[in-house]
Amino acid sequence: MSKKSPKPTPKAGLLGLGLDNQDGHKRITTGDQFAIVGGSEETHGRMTETVIKTFEELKGRGKHLNQVEPKELADIIKESTPR
Secondary structure (H helix, E strand, O other): OOOOOOOOOOOOOEEEEEOOOOOOOOOEEEEOOEEEEEOOHHHHHHHHHHHHHHHHHHHHOOOOHHHOOHHHHHHHHHHHOOO
């Protein structure tokens, strides 16, 4: 008799990549489900704030990153981006 292994949970993550760095400083911020790399100090900070707010919104909706459709995630990110 063979044991069936449980179906693996789909993995999901966000990657923020900033390309406007001109000061030579290497900026990297990581979390369980995200990584933000590069960017100027301002851009890196905005990306970090956006990711934090995105995960807060997901938590408020009772969802995990791997449970949202791309369109819904895009809407959440757009709403979470600082102006």
